[in-house]
Amino acid sequence: MDQTSHSGLPFGVALPARPPREAIDALLSEDPAAARSIEVGIPVRDGVELAADVHLPPGVQLPAPAIVIGTPYDKSGPFDATRLYRDAGYAHVIYDSRGRGKSEGEWRALTLIDGQDGHDVVEWVAEQEWCNGDVGVTGLSYSGWVVWATMAERPPHLRAAVSTSAAGRWQQELPYTYGCYWLYWAYWFGLVRRRILAHTPDLPALLQTLPVSAIGDILDCAGPSWQEFLEHDTLDELWLSRRWDGAYDFDIPSLHVTGWHDREDIQGAFHHYEQMIESSPARDRQWLLVGPWSHVSSRHPSDVYAGIEAPGAAIDMGAIHLRFFDRFLRGEQNGVEQEPRVQMYDPGARRWEARAAWRAGTSQRRYYLAGDGLLSDAPGSEGEVSYRYDPLDAPGVRFDVEATFWEPPLDLAELESQPGVVTWTSPPLEQGVTIHGWPHVELFAASDGDDTDWHAKLADVDPGGRSLCVAWGCLRASHTSDPTATPRPLTPGEAVQYEIELTPSFHTFKPGHRIRMVLASAEFPWFARNMNRFGPIADQADPRTAVNTVHHGSARPSCLRLPVED
Numbered sequence: 001m002d003q004t005s006h007s008g009l010p011f012g013v014a015l016p017a018r019p020p021r022e023a024i025d026a027l028l029s030e031d032p033a034a035a036r037s038i039e040v041g042i043p044v045r046d047g048v049e050l051a052a053d054v055h056l057p058p059g060v061q062l063p064a065p066a067i068v069i070g071t072p073y074d075k076s077g078p079f080d081a082t083r084l085y086r087d088a089g090y091a092h093v094i095y096d097s098r099g100r101g102k103s104e105g106e107w108r109a110l111t112l113i114d115g116q117d118g119h120d121v122v123e124w125v126a127e128q129e130w131c132n133g134d135v136g137v138t139g140l141s142y143s144g145w146v147v148w149a150t151m152a153e154r155p156p157h158l159r160a161a162v163s164t165s166a167a168g169r170w171q172q173e174l175p176y177t178y179g180c181y182w183l184y185w186a187y188w189f190g191l192v193r194r195r196i197l198a199h200t201p202d203l204p205a206l207l208q209t210l211p212v213s214a215i216g217d218i219l220d221c222a223g224p225s226w227q228e229f230l231e232h233d234t235l236d237e238l239w240l241s242r243r244w245d246g247a248y249d250f251d252i253p254s255l256h257v258t259g260w261h262d263r264e265d266i267q268g269a270f271h272h273y274e275q276m277i278e279s280s281p282a283r284d285r286q287w288l289l290v291g292p293w294s295h296v297s298s299r300h301p302s303d304v305y306a307g308i309e310a311p312g313a314a315i316d317m318g319a320i321h322l323r324f325f326d327r328f329l330r331g332e333q334n335g336v337e338q339e340p341r342v343q344m345y346d347p348g349a350r351r352w353e354a355r356a357a358w359r360a361g362t363s364q365r366r367y368y369l370a371g372d373g374l375l376s377d378a379p380g381s382e383g384e385v386s387y388r389y390d391p392l393d394a395p396g397v398r399f400d401v402e403a404t405f406w407e408p409p410l411d412l413a414e415l416e417s418q419p420g421v422v423t424w425t426s427p428p429l430e431q432g433v434t435i436h437g438w439p440h441v442e443l444f445a446a447s448d449g450d451d452t453d454w455h456a457k458l459a460d461v462d463p464g465g466r467s468l469c470v471a472w473g474c475l476r477a478s479h480t481s482d483p484t485a486t487p488r489p490l491t492p493g494e495a496v497q498y499e500i501e502l503t504p505s506f507h508t509f510k511p512g513h514r515i516r517m518v519l520a521s522a523e524f525p526w527f528a529r530n531m532n533r534f535g536p537i538a539d540q541a542d543p544r545t546a547v548n549t550v551h552h553g554s555a556r557p558s559c560l561r562l563p564v565e566d
Contacts, residue, residue: 180527
């Protein structure tokens with residue numbers, strides 16, 4: 001590998017275990033009106049050193065509270081949060097994750113070592129003379145996962161957390177969603193396959209590669225994670241060990257931020273929030289903020305997603321973060337604790353709403369799949385609809401996979417016109433319907449093979465016929481809604497009851513609009529194509545065309561189950 005210079009230091013330079021005394025003395029003696037930064041090595045418990053940049057605030061009497069971020073995406077990158085926190089009077093510390101950038105150690109993605117390292121960094125920061133001992137953690141995406149892994153290690157000096165679109169609901173989110181493998185990982189591992197960020201070679205061609213395991217051979221990823229992700233497709237001991245279901249006893253006030261259009265981590269973000277509400281001593285100090293944003297725009301809000309406008313959505317997220325940290329790191333009585341605990345943008349009504357609690361005041365309403373592609377209030381007569389699914393002509397929401405951030409469009413017109421896609425649509429609504437919670441699809445279905453996929457979407461159809469995606473979900477047919485269950489092959493032709501979880505939603509279907517369910521057996525290129533054969537997806541390269549059948553009627557009442565506000 002080319003040992004080129006990186007951020008002023010050559011790759012592989014040994015960093016000091018602690019900031020050199022003379023460097024810190026020089027740093028603290030600088031003009032207090034000037035920004036002050038230094039690169040340091042932070043020792044962790046097993047002797048590895050993590051590379052970090054320490055940014056001290058100008059014009060502020062030290063020591064000060066500190067805000068910490070851990071990232072696998074290069075600590076020296078253009079983090080606008082550095083200036084935000086530093087100029088607000090905080091010490092800001094951002095460090096490279098183990099095995100990434102300039103940090104020592106082996107790179108292994110999404111493991112508990114992220115939390116152990118995070119704990120040690122927080123405690124190291126708290127001991128420095130420029131820190132007053134009060135430390136907060138924050139981060140988006142992978143850095144959001146680091147927030148939760150760090151909190152789970154319970155560092156004594158951790159006082160507050162702001163988590164944005166954090167992963168962590170393994171196998172019900174990623175790397176598989178109920179048995180359906182994310183091809184997104186080809187893009188992601190292409191970026192992080194070496195110590196510094198890299199370009200993914202010929203991504204569209206890479207996504208067509210069969211078997212999926214060969215993608216890893218092409219990328220030649222460093223570390224074991226690509227293979228580990230492929231080999232563990234259920235919620236087994238490896239992934240269970242990285243979850244804390246029922247044991248989120250972290251006494252930390254937290255702000256949870258995510259976006260309705262976040263295809264990467266909305267399930268994880270809600271999982272962390274719901275678990276904190278369930279078991280944290282700080283359950284009354286949890287705030288949920290959700291906008292009509294993508295993964296990245298959850299941190300940098302926009303009022304437009306894929307050409308769909310959301311008036312008022314482009315809020316000042318930096319100011320929100322600062323206000324939260326000012327309350328819990330500085331003790332300012334700034335009104336944060338008087339804020340509604342749940343604030344969400346309703347994309348259907350196109351406005352912000354506050355709720356006393358997430359999922360409060362809802363009841364389940366069923367819309368049954370019926371003949372002629374209708375969604376009905378009652379099961380109706382017995383019937384079925386069949387479609388062909390060819391993995392070599394797999395349906396899916398098309399988008400530019402070469403784009404830096406994967407943001408599929410909301411408009412489903414092109415998807416709905418593809419072969420192997422079926423829909424059911426309600427009559428125009430006489431009254432508005434607001435859903436608030438986790439929608440589900442109850443499906444009675446069969447395949448003529450021993451495996452296939454079910455990919456479902458909930459859509460809002462306006463009076464002009466435009467169909468916009470509201471929520472989505474999927475399930476590999478050999479799996480179940482219990483992610484810990486052992487996969488089993490289908491009996492060809494046998495109808496089986498499936499439950500497909502859709503993503504959490506808060507959305508008003510206005511009067512005159514229609515509710516639609518869209519079903520297919522693929523969502524390519526986001527997910528790997530099911531070859532319609534039982535067995536691990538990693539090594540399958542022999543596709544077969546399947547005929548899949550959905551049943552409806554009182555005996556097999558396939559339906560869309562929505563959490564509707566009363």
